[in-house]
Amino acid sequence: MTEAEAQLIEQAGRKLGPKGVITDPKEIEPWVTDWRGRVHGNSPAMLAPASTEEVVEIVRLAGEHRVPLVPQGGNTGMAAGATPPADGSAILLSMRRMNRIRSVSAESRLAVAEAGVVLATLHDAAHEVGMRFPLTLGARGSCTIGGLASTNAGGTQVLKFGTMRSLVAGVEAVLPDGSIHSGLGGLKKDNRGYNLDQLLIGAEGTLGVITAVALRLVPAIVARAVAWTGVDSPAKALELLRFLEARTSSIEGFELVPQDSLDLVLKHVPGTRPPLAGKHQWHALVEATTADPQADVAAELQRLLGSALEQGIIGDAVLAASEAQAEAFWKLRDTISEAERAEGPTLAHDISVPVPDMPGFILDAAAKVEAAFPGVVASGFGHLGDGNIHFHVRAGTHAAPGWYESEGEAITQLVDDLVTAAGGSISAEHGIGQLKRAEFARLAPPGRIHALRAIKQALDPLGIMNPGKLIP
Amino acid sequence: MTEAEAQLIEQAGRKLGPKGVITDPKEIEPWVTDWRGRVHGNSPAMLAPASTEEVVEIVRLAGEHRVPLVPQGGNTGMAAGATPPADGSAILLSMRRMNRIRSVSAESRLAVAEAGVVLATLHDAAHEVGMRFPLTLGARGSCTIGGLASTNAGGTQVLKFGTMRSLVAGVEAVLPDGSIHSGLGGLKKDNRGYNLDQLLIGAEGTLGVITAVALRLVPAIVARAVAWTGVDSPAKALELLRFLEARTSSIEGFELVPQDSLDLVLKHVPGTRPPLAGKHQWHALVEATTADPQADVAAELQRLLGSALEQGIIGDAVLAASEAQAEAFWKLRDTISEAERAEGPTLAHDISVPVPDMPGFILDAAAKVEAAFPGVVASGFGHLGDGNIHFHVRAGTHAAPGWYESEGEAITQLVDDLVTAAGGSISAEHGIGQLKRAEFARLAPPGRIHALRAIKQALDPLGIMNPGKLIP
Numbered sequence: 001m002t003e004a005e006a007q008l009i010e011q012a013g014r015k016l017g018p019k020g021v022i023t024d025p026k027e028i029e030p031w032v033t034d035w036r037g038r039v040h041g042n043s044p045a046m047l048a049p050a051s052t053e054e055v056v057e058i059v060r061l062a063g064e065h066r067v068p069l070v071p072q073g074g075n076t077g078m079a080a081g082a083t084p085p086a087d088g089s090a091i092l093l094s095m096r097r098m099n100r101i102r103s104v105s106a107e108s109r110l111a112v113a114e115a116g117v118v119l120a121t122l123h124d125a126a127h128e129v130g131m132r133f134p135l136t137l138g139a140r141g142s143c144t145i146g147g148l149a150s151t152n153a154g155g156t157q158v159l160k161f162g163t164m165r166s167l168v169a170g171v172e173a174v175l176p177d178g179s180i181h182s183g184l185g186g187l188k189k190d191n192r193g194y195n196l197d198q199l200l201i202g203a204e205g206t207l208g209v210i211t212a213v214a215l216r217l218v219p220a221i222v223a224r225a226v227a228w229t230g231v232d233s234p235a236k237a238l239e240l241l242r243f244l245e246a247r248t249s250s251i252e253g254f255e256l257v258p259q260d261s262l263d264l265v266l267k268h269v270p271g272t273r274p275p276l277a278g279k280h281q282w283h284a285l286v287e288a289t290t291a292d293p294q295a296d297v298a299a300e301l302q303r304l305l306g307s308a309l310e311q312g313i314i315g316d317a318v319l320a321a322s323e324a325q326a327e328a329f330w331k332l333r334d335t336i337s338e339a340e341r342a343e344g345p346t347l348a349h350d351i352s353v354p355v356p357d358m359p360g361f362i363l364d365a366a367a368k369v370e371a372a373f374p375g376v377v378a379s380g381f382g383h384l385g386d387g388n389i390h391f392h393v394r395a396g397t398h399a400a401p402g403w404y405e406s407e408g409e410a411i412t413q414l415v416d417d418l419v420t421a422a423g424g425s426i427s428a429e430h431g432i433g434q435l436k437r438a439e440f441a442r443l444a445p446p447g448r449i450h451a452l453r454a455i456k457q458a459l460d461p462l463g464i465m466n467p468g469k470l471i472p
Numbered sequence: 473m474t475e476a477e478a479q480l481i482e483q484a485g486r487k488l489g490p491k492g493v494i495t496d497p498k499e500i501e502p503w504v505t506d507w508r509g510r511v512h513g514n515s516p517a518m519l520a521p522a523s524t525e526e527v528v529e530i531v532r533l534a535g536e537h538r539v540p541l542v543p544q545g546g547n548t549g550m551a552a553g554a555t556p557p558a559d560g561s562a563i564l565l566s567m568r569r570m571n572r573i574r575s576v577s578a579e580s581r582l583a584v585a586e587a588g589v590v591l592a593t594l595h596d597a598a599h600e601v602g603m604r605f606p607l608t609l610g611a612r613g614s615c616t617i618g619g620l621a622s623t624n625a626g627g628t629q630v631l632k633f634g635t636m637r638s639l640v641a642g643v644e645a646v647l648p649d650g651s652i653h654s655g656l657g658g659l660k661k662d663n664r665g666y667n668l669d670q671l672l673i674g675a676e677g678t679l680g681v682i683t684a685v686a687l688r689l690v691p692a693i694v695a696r697a698v699a700w701t702g703v704d705s706p707a708k709a710l711e712l713l714r715f716l717e718a719r720t721s722s723i724e725g726f727e728l729v730p731q732d733s734l735d736l737v738l739k740h741v742p743g744t745r746p747p748l749a750g751k752h753q754w755h756a757l758v759e760a761t762t763a764d765p766q767a768d769v770a771a772e773l774q775r776l777l778g779s780a781l782e783q784g785i786i787g788d789a790v791l792a793a794s795e796a797q798a799e800a801f802w803k804l805r806d807t808i809s810e811a812e813r814a815e816g817p818t819l820a821h822d823i824s825v826p827v828p829d830m831p832g833f834i835l836d837a838a839a840k841v842e843a844a845f846p847g848v849v850a851s852g853f854g855h856l857g858d859g860n861i862h863f864h865v866r867a868g869t870h871a872a873p874g875w876y877e878s879e880g881e882a883i884t885q886l887v888d889d890l891v892t893a894a895g896g897s898i899s900a901e902h903g904i905g906q907l908k909r910a911e912f913a914r915l916a917p918p919g920r921i922h923a924l925r926a927i928k929q930a931l932d933p934l935g936i937m938n939p940g941k942l943i944p
Binding site for chain 2: 105107108151152154158163165166175177179180181182185186187188189190191192193194195196198199201202203207219242246249352353354355356383386387388423424425426427428429430431432440444445446447448450451452454455457458459470471
């Protein structure tokens, strides 16, 4: 611990009290490694403010002592963006004690949640007033609103409702100079200069600490229908999505699943079974929902899938007959990563290309990767309607120890090169954090890197906000 | 003309050819005054690039010679944001020759339009492929896509589709260092750092020149229904909107009109007549649309208004029986400003407060302004569902010459103080430009002003992009 860190910790302790300053290494330990266990950091203390004013105090002290802060919510990020540096040169700033839902209103269709509110808690609060916060993802039981906003999180309902960027109505944040940016007014229209809310969303804590977020709510779902379909190709899956979207506004989930991913799930995940009798090269999981008590969303989906079958868009389809079966269908999708890990080492790539190009990209990129690295198996699954798939490369038959280290970097570079050549993004929803920083630096246009660095330097000239993350 | 300006103009001429450099004062003259005729500027030349590469050349020359540029589209802005300074110290950069629609696709639901494309032209192009670009406003025949994005324009369909900010899928721009920011990929998900697209939207040309925009399209309307309703108060109007929104997703226009505004329209605008037989203190114009050929949107609106009448939410309602009558209803709304000007001097304020607070704000602010400035008449009309009204103060019975000058500033300051106290915005959709800069400087928190200045300085250190606009 440096002298500056010791002073900061002591002064913070006087302001925040014992609950606000954790220095016991055993209590800090679970929070200095990213949740996938790939990056290990260190920090001499974890500060845990209970209010925006306490965050202001901490940011001022950080500036005064030139000690950087690493903001953290539920520590569920996929790019190690909330993991402190290994040399202990930064202080962890846990936002989990700021966990109050300040307001939730069906009339204004808004909730204001502090940064540390867990997503599932917000879901419940919205539900209690007959509304819904329509973003969800696997980590909903532990990820926090501040982290979701800071990483512009996505998830499985983006197709209809967009990412956090489109669901955030306003942001409250402490900027690196200790001033409070207050965008929580819930104004639907406000043209007073640069939109700092949008700048802070997806900034991964490098421009300030998000302390609270105003979030858009939508009417609660009264019914949903879930179907599993078999299709010949990703192109047919996209054709099905377009077919459905042209005829109904109820589609909110649409996930592509290749046969070999399904096979691995059936092999490794207990209690799973194939939804369709025959074999299909590809599958699409479809979820339709409605907030209208009069609408029969299951009948509508059944009718539309019947037409799609007649027109040769799909090969087969089955509608979940119960909520349990709907959950079982979703489980087949949600356990793909787990099943792949059970089979052997897997390299995951969270990538996007323009939606119309995605079907071609999946097949083309998989063929190129398999040709360049004989023995590996490459495939893409996930949010086809968002142009975002998780492109996974499995070691396949030659899963030698050290495969990750020996071939991993070269495979990822090839995938990222293919994505970049296709006009896509090497980080669709997971962010840059620490893990994708080198690839971002390698592939981003110089003008973009210059602009990002200039903005970072302008708002955080002392470099106290989440150093070593995002900015190449 | 300074020596530096002369050199820039000469060198630009060599790159752009005669069509790209206009120095005839008669040709420049129409473009150096804002369209409301309130701010008069001067410029020794108007540069008119035909391509992004030509914009790059111009921006590089501007940096080299330290001569600022004032980007301009259709020159229809409400805050003089595209009017050059009066001392001729900046060069006008007309984007109107960059008027190509690069692509328009029903499949990807996107159009890519260059900055100089006129809004009405884009509407037509979308219509030709069975789609629609759902933002419109009075100046649609001359305003341009670049200007709409640079000012985050709103209009009458924001209720359902949002402002430009939510309709822009990507921005291409030339940054002040001459690099091209290219966000036109049409990626639905991309988490590679700060969102420059969103930073450029609403930046009023102070951070770079928008050269093209990717825009979201929605299915074309197949039917619309327009109704005029009489209500007791703005609160009842908002209750009607909530009542309708809870029962249908077809509402896309909802405009509040006070009786005295309607009276002025009936008095001054030829060919207008009252839609309802009785008198009502307030009115709401409702527009419902559908893209579904099977939906009967008129019957649905009629049924819902019938229920609202039974429940005492509204006092009366009439559905337009024809497209001509629908247009006549809209004309009553669209000619309010014109009718007010015919009656006498009017101070216009484009303001917003949180939607639930707007009904109370309208009555309260009007009472306070009328009490503080005896003889004036204050009222609000417009986009109630967006929390955005045009709060107009008319000279009323004491319209002495020089009223604007003698009382105007004090009245506007009172209105802006009331808006700020209500947590609102002194510029909901028109931007800051030149006209609201002093009030923005007076009322914005110091931390916000600091952040805006820091970002401006970081991206435009030479100050060549639209000086004297937006930034206090």
